[in-house]
Amino acid sequence: xxxxxxxxxxxxxxxxxxxxxxxxxxxxxxxxxxxxxxxxxxxxxxxxxxxxxxxxxxxxxxxxxxxxxxxxxxxxxxxxxxxxxxxxxxxxxxxxxxxxxxxxxxxxxxxxxxxxxxxxxxxxxxxxxxxxxxxxxxxxxxxxxxxxxxxxxxxxxxxxxxxxxxxxxxxxxxxxxxxxxxxxxxxxxxxxxxxxxxxxxxxxxxxxxxxxxxxxxxxxxxxxxxxxxxxxxxxxxxxxxxxxxxxxxxxxxxxxxxxxxxxxxxxxxxxxxxxxxxxxxxxxxxxxxxxxxxxxxxxxxxxxxxxxxxxxxxxxxxxxxxxxxxxxxxxxxxxxxxxxxxxxxxxxxxxxxxxxxxxxxxxxxxxxxxxxxxxxxxxxx
Numbered sequence: 001x002x003x004x005x006x007x008x009x010x011x012x013x014x015x016x017x018x019x020x021x022x023x024x025x026x027x028x029x030x031x032x033x034x035x036x037x038x039x040x041x042x043x044x045x046x047x048x049x050x051x052x053x054x055x056x057x058x059x060x061x062x063x064x065x066x067x068x069x070x071x072x073x074x075x076x077x078x079x080x081x082x083x084x085x086x087x088x089x090x091x092x093x094x095x096x097x098x099x100x101x102x103x104x105x106x107x108x109x110x111x112x113x114x115x116x117x118x119x120x121x122x123x124x125x126x127x128x129x130x131x132x133x134x135x136x137x138x139x140x141x142x143x144x145x146x147x148x149x150x151x152x153x154x155x156x157x158x159x160x161x162x163x164x165x166x167x168x169x170x171x172x173x174x175x176x177x178x179x180x181x182x183x184x185x186x187x188x189x190x191x192x193x194x195x196x197x198x199x200x201x202x203x204x205x206x207x208x209x210x211x212x213x214x215x216x217x218x219x220x221x222x223x224x225x226x227x228x229x230x231x232x233x234x235x236x237x238x239x240x241x242x243x244x245x246x247x248x249x250x251x252x253x254x255x256x257x258x259x260x261x262x263x264x265x266x267x268x269x270x271x272x273x274x275x276x277x278x279x280x281x282x283x284x285x286x287x288x289x290x291x292x293x294x295x296x297x298x299x300x301x302x303x304x305x306x307x308x309x310x311x312x313x314x315x316x317x318x319x320x321x322x323x324x325x326x327x328x329x330x331x332x333x334x335x336x337x338x339x340x341x342x343x344x345x346x347x348x349x350x351x352x353x354x355x356x357x358x359x360x361x362x363x364x365x366x367x368x369x370x371x372x373x374x375x376x377x378x379x380x381x
Contacts, residue, residue, distance in 0.1 A: 206222070208256070
């Protein structure tokens, strides 16, 4: 089967190997004539980035780039990027990279014409209505990993550098106008990034599937996303040049982020503060947290995960599913505990507080409290 398509759900997606060549057409479709490419420090000098800048320049779009983006982007990155963006007179963003580059790029485009401060647009209630829609500039998103799915999301995760809290900045118009999903861009990912990002996509699908909220479309997408990860993540990990596996993992990442409109849960509620305070890789942190969270949620999800196990061809119902997750983590070199991941001297009081304040708690099937969240966290060390 030829893995190429043009999709308009959840936004316009140009999917297929080599389609980065269409970057100029994508900008035109989004109404961008003077883009700023936003990526992270690690990607800035890589061949895939240089090639994209060459394509932009050849089409008369210039080759402007901002790459002062931390692995967990902060409001300081946003401020620095906005200064470059506004002074350069750019009219749109090419958000290029993994979750950090995509989130920072989307947030810059969102903030480009706003007058209120960033934290006024945190994903709380209807705070997004504070934004001036006319001040939101268009976005073309180009993922280079297969994990966060931020290319099809309507939010950016930005860390408050003073409080070390991850904040979700949300607006419906943060959804990119056009996405280019080119699996060739992910071929150079190191094994540990392939594993961590792939398990991030899996965590998105698992948590969305288990969320108690009603959203049958997301439920179906989450289930098939899990299947794609099960079939193709081991292949992508074993052979980074397996383009079929890379393509299906890129789909799984977009599916996970589409599905989690239904909700996330304790995996993300824990991993957000851990990552904010200890600078761990987000997807890998999710993977470490997943086995313990599955057991924590067992009373509420035993039935639905037994159904998922049946669809995935895993014997043994919930127990079989939990055992599969353990085996998958081990096969991909995921640390068993947060201690093994490098988290030293954690302030459990702060981590529990921040976990309970995280918006992901609202989608967890078992209500999270200080009394049950602390032992859950302790079990991860």
